[in-house]
Amino acid sequence: MRLWPAALVVCCVLLSPWLQAATTVKGVRIWASPDNTRLVLDLSAAPSHKSRRLTNPERLEIELADVSSLNLGPVSGSAALVKRVYATRTPSAATAVVIELSQSAAESIFSLPPSPPYGHRLVIDLKPQAYRSQSPAPVTEVKSVTPLPAPKIVTPSHATGRDIVIAIDAGHGGNDPGAVGPNGTHEKRVTFAISQMLMQMINQQPGLKAVLTRTGDYYIHPGKRPDVARQKQADLLISVHADAVKNRKAHGASVWVLSMRRATTEVGRMLEQTEQHSELLGGVAEVIKDSANERYLAQTVLDLSMNHSMVTGFEVAKEVLRELDKVAHLHKKEPQAASLAVLKAPDIPSILIETGFISNYNEERLLKDSGHQRKLASAIFGAVKSYFEQQPPADSMFAALKQQGRAVPTQSASVGQTAATADRIHRVKAGESLSKLARQYGVSMAQLRQYNKLRDDNIQIGQVLRIP
Ligand SMILES: [Zn+2]
Numbered sequence: 001m002r003l004w005p006a007a008l009v010v011c012c013v014l015l016s017p018w019l020q021a022a023t024t025v026k027g028v029r030i031w032a033s034p035d036n037t038r039l040v041l042d043l044s045a046a047p048s049h050k051s052r053r054l055t056n057p058e059r060l061e062i063e064l065a066d067v068s069s070l071n072l073g074p075v076s077g078s079a080a081l082v083k084r085v086y087a088t089r090t091p092s093a094a095t096a097v098v099i100e101l102s103q104s105a106a107e108s109i110f111s112l113p114p115s116p117p118y119g120h121r122l123v124i125d126l127k128p129q130a131y132r133s134q135s136p137a138p139v140t141e142v143k144s145v146t147p148l149p150a151p152k153i154v155t156p157s158h159a160t161g162r163d164i165v166i167a168i169d170a171g172h173g174g175n176d177p178g179a180v181g182p183n184g185t186h187e188k189r190v191t192f193a194i195s196q197m198l199m200q201m202i203n204q205q206p207g208l209k210a211v212l213t214r215t216g217d218y219y220i221h222p223g224k225r226p227d228v229a230r231q232k233q234a235d236l237l238i239s240v241h242a243d244a245v246k247n248r249k250a251h252g253a254s255v256w257v258l259s260m261r262r263a264t265t266e267v268g269r270m271l272e273q274t275e276q277h278s279e280l281l282g283g284v285a286e287v288i289k290d291s292a293n294e295r296y297l298a299q300t301v302l303d304l305s306m307n308h309s310m311v312t313g314f315e316v317a318k319e320v321l322r323e324l325d326k327v328a329h330l331h332k333k334e335p336q337a338a339s340l341a342v343l344k345a346p347d348i349p350s351i352l353i354e355t356g357f358i359s360n361y362n363e364e365r366l367l368k369d370s371g372h373q374r375k376l377a378s379a380i381f382g383a384v385k386s387y388f389e390q391q392p393p394a395d396s397m398f399a400a401l402k403q404q405g406r407a408v409p410t411q412s413a414s415v416g417q418t419a420a421t422a423d424r425i426h427r428v429k430a431g432e433s434l435s436k437l438a439r440q441y442g443v444s445m446a447q448l449r450q451y452n453k454l455r456d457d458n459i460q461i462g463q464v465l466r467i468p
Pocket residue numbers: 171172178179187241242278284
């Protein structure tokens with residue numbers, strides 16, 4: 001096999017005995033979520049690897065076979081758990097990548113085949129071990145990533161009762177971009193933007209409260225997303241996505257609910273494939289593929305609460321479609337049924353909204369337009385509010401008002417104010433620092449820190465900041 005001249009230049013450190021070998025390590029990417037840190041090694045070929053844990057300092061060594069060149073830097077992303085990543089030789093003279101950790105962590109390592117825009121990858125998931133003994137940290141309070149909810153106006157008079165909790169799940173995130181549009185728009189960015197707007201609208205509505213499954217640009221397994229909703233005792237889980245198919249003409253929004261049977265429609269199959277495809281990229285909904293799981297699910301759904309969840313999910317889905325119909329084209333006018341991981345919480349009514357086809361040129365343009373995103377968020381908000389006005393949980397403020405024959409108060413900020421609030425949100429881009437943003441927005445760094453509950457001046461790419 002011939003050696004590429006370019007490889008010769010790159011293989012500085014680890015060259016000599018591996019001239020005949022095939023794999024090159026092209027870089028490392030890191031994402032941190034509140035309870036999981038993911039590293040991805042980008043490779044030129046399918047990796048063959050062994051790993052071992054070493055202590056003093058705490059580190060994970062991943063030995064790679066047949067490495068011809070290794071270029072780790074610059075590492076994109078950072079995580080509190082990872083102190084540094086470097087290349088080394090093992091005692092047996094093999095090439096290894098060492099991940100030095102700030103504390104002991106359990107690892108799970110797996111490889112992923114090429115899936116555009118990525119090539120071969122080795123994924124290393126790390127979970128801090130101390131974390132396991134604690135109860136899970138409430139997601140909305142972790143780090144500084146969460147934008148603070150808009151201040152809430154206390155509802156006047158004697159309507160008592162709890163807030164109805166809506167969990168919003170921005171699809172994909174981190175190394176899982178979701179679907180990618182013809183002009184390169186990442187689904188994860190669209191879903192996050194719409195989710196943030198929806199959160200603000202919900203939090204401005206007395207009697208409703210929003211919680212987010214993901215509060216920044218990181219990956220959460222679809223099956224874990226309902227856990228967040230459960231922790232927060234959510235009354236409803238809304239997962240926000242954008243569709244993609246090969247046929248660029250396909251367009252329009254659709255709403256999905258859990259199906260007891262496998263999704264049998266053509267679109268259902270396409271969605272399942274899309275999601276499977278995403279799973280290869282590192283994320284999203286796992287579909288039920290074998291009959292053993294199917295039976296397991298069938299048993300689960302016998303649960304009465306599941307029944308209630310499914311009915312609620314279906315009714316909310318219909319309401320959402322009614323509202324979306326006013327602001328967007330509908331791909332399907334009725335709720336569609338599928339067996340997707342994010343919809344499978346037996347106790348929480350769940351819907352998945354495909355806000356449009358990011359694979360369609362026109363809809364890709366719309367989906368990244370903040371005005372259109374706001375229309376979609378507003379339609380979803382209207383549907384949720386309307387549904388719970390009709391069917392409020394018994395102990396909620398909405399129920400108390402209904403009993404008193406009173407209308408639910410309107411949002412505590414006007415639409416104009418909502419827009420103004422939303423415009424004062426900044427998503428951190430590469431090369432930005434807190435001091436730069438302070439200058440840009442004409443505020444002090446102290447104000448930014450305080451307003452966003454930052455512990456220090458460190459900000460991360462993808463982090464969302466509120467600007468005072
Ligand atoms: Zn998706």
